[in-house]
Amino acid sequence: MAFTIKVNGNTHEVDVDSDTPLLWVLRDVLGMTGTKFGCGIAQCGACTVHIDGNPVRSCLLAVGLIGNRAVTTIEGIGATPAGVKVQNAWLDLEVIQCGYCQSGQIMSAAALLANNPHPDDSDIDATMAGNICRCGTYVRIREAIKRAAGEA
């Protein structure tokens, strides 16, 4: 089946089954590998993208359900005000280690800041608890979100 999806402002036509998760459409069909596969069951958040600005786990989002809504991925998040702030704060504070989960972390943090420009610790916990980092960069993620919010 053919679907038209809009990713980072570009329109793509893809021919896959309607139940194909967006994650595999992005990675394997469109070759946009910035979005990561971590668990396949929405436990780790590595595959987080935005659908109309809201963070979504793309490993469980069937491509057939997206319709006209705008998909934003790590490759495009730097074009948004919150996204670029988060990316800069991540580098300023050297959050990143192996980096594999960080696409998802940055996408979750950018959505948090876009919807709540001054999150407190409990807001950060509530939003970011869905993203696992095996390198244990959480302490710096917390600092970097505050830095990006202009508070630290």
Next chain:
Amino acid sequence: MRVLENLPLAPSRRALIKGGMAGGFVLAFRLPLRAAPVNELEQPLDDTAGQFAPDAFIRIDHTGKTTLVMPQVEMGQGVYTAIPQILADELDADIAKVALEHAPPNDKVYGNPLFGIQATGNSNSIRAFWKPLRIAGATARAMLVRAAAEQWQVDPASCSASNGTVTHAASGRILAYGDLVEEAGRLPVPPPPPLKDPKDFVLIGKPVKRLDTPAKSNGSVVYGIDTMLPGMKFATLAASPVFGGKVKHVDDGAAKTVPGVRQVVVLDDVVAVIGDHMWAAKKGLDALVITWDEGPHAQVSSAEIWEDLRGASKKDGAVAKSVGDIAKGLSQGQKVDGEYELPFLAHAPMEPMNCTVRLMPGACEIWTGTQVMTRVQQTAAKAAGVPLDKVTVHNHLLGGGFGRRLEADMVDSAVRIAKHVDAPIKVVWTREEDIQHDIYRPVYRDVISATLSGGKIAAWKYRVTGSSIMARWFPAGFQNGIDIDAVDSAVDIPYDIPNLQVEYVRAEPPAVPTGFWRGVGPNNNVFAIECFMDELARKAGADPIAFRRGMLGSTPRLQAALDLVAEKSGWGGPLPPRTGRGVSVQPSFASFIATVVEAQVDHRGEVQLRKVTSVVDTGIAVNPDIIVAQLQGGLIFGLTAALFGEITIEKGRVRQSNFHDYRMLRIDEVPPIEVHVVKSGADPGGIGETGCTAGPPALRNAIYAATGVALRRLPIDRAALAVGHKV
């Protein structure tokens, strides 16, 4: 080609040899300063024509672009910044003009001097390469200076180098390295020049920005799993759920009707589905009806494994270290016994196992992320049935290693599958396959007996029982019945104890494959030692820090770290009910670390982390910010295991399968973590694994302080900590 023979031995190995492990372990120390004639069996080095390439690590072209070849792999621990800092400092290069390249597989040129092969592990990259890289950088700098001096017809000693240029101060002349490439390339390699005085370091010791992270912040980084090739197909696989089982029958009727499924490959031990994308492959795999011949391990259970291990731990072991008179020492004073047990653990790096293979007539090309380049090459050559020199390996940044990528099993199966497919394939394991077919941190049992006399330890007998990973992975490390990794921090015990014996009993679990896991042997040793120290302190009626401090006289760096952590953690200050502070100290990986964890235990036995404070003396801190990050992350990695980590076996299968039942700490469970880096002039120690080792005993001792319950197994048993629990 030069051979360096005087690299310092890691302390643990030195202690072992001192402790009487005669004739066993010989480390291969060699590091060529000029790219050796390439062995015909190994992947050729890239062409360096037109560049100044004085050794295997440095290439400068006429624009001044300085390419540094990375002999160790980057898996988050920061070597792709620390190694360039060391090289560029002695080279006096302009760090802004530095580009990095992954080294090709070549043990002779890029072998880790402490392993003798090209491997990244045991937190020893900086220890192994500290001196050789400084010499490599300084030698290249000397050649560039000489080239400039000859051109100016002045004494090289009157010239100086900095930031990618050579200057003759007296005449005000200056030349960029790029302009000296040709001249310098014609000079003979001189004997190693003097190295910089540490006070002249420009990059070493500074929190230089990581070189690998910009690409990791915008999706442009390419891990092995991101490999895309023209015409490539996507594959996922299933091995027998029971360890060692074989394929008996596969009904692929339904799988072949899944849109996008191209092929089903049935091997002796593995079934794979090939598709147009991962989703097709995965749906196809789920649609297969596979009957397995489960083999001899179908009834293996955790209960049986523990029973065997406990039995084995009653035997006398091979003596790894002996000091004083242990029998006499144990017969006098107040006797205390302790037994500690650690579970199987999976690695679960965020990037699941994967390998991309392109087979051509007589040749094989591999894309993956590995800690063992040459083993990947050897494994692929064997599986593909092609000569070693016909295997090209493209390494990548690793999405986590933690020891899992010290193995090449994912390469072996991928190549064997690829032999049946008429296209390049990328094999990606599901997370379930990754958890259920890991090569696990072994179960360990530690039995310690000690005597107390006058508030100090008079005798200490420590028997380690568990799998020998060395026997399989690095046989030189298993000699005379002793696995040097399994007893590493047991023989390096930092306390002054007059009568001491360390023993090792090898006990291999049936069926379950075992391998290195972040923190390796020291995780187990330090946990047992530091838990038992708290029990001894309590028996002696002493404060845990004061008790330790009195026996650290011959390890002053650790004593100083302990003093500082007591101050920084607020040790002894008031705490709410059921809240405690616990301490641990360790000399492991040649770094001296003291850690305090503060934790609270609620009435149900749930544990909340409140604060972690760590003091680290790792010698010269090449990049202090990366050291802090490694401690923070390592502590979380270790505390995750202490709180949740356990792989259990039932009917020969791993019961856990994904992050819902193999739990990870999340941001809302992580407390503030404060790390203090001590200034030191000693050679650098290891860092990547140290936090992982430090966290669990400090947490357990905090729980002991909070509740009085002396836990002796991991993970934390909440039921035993609940109010009103009856032992």
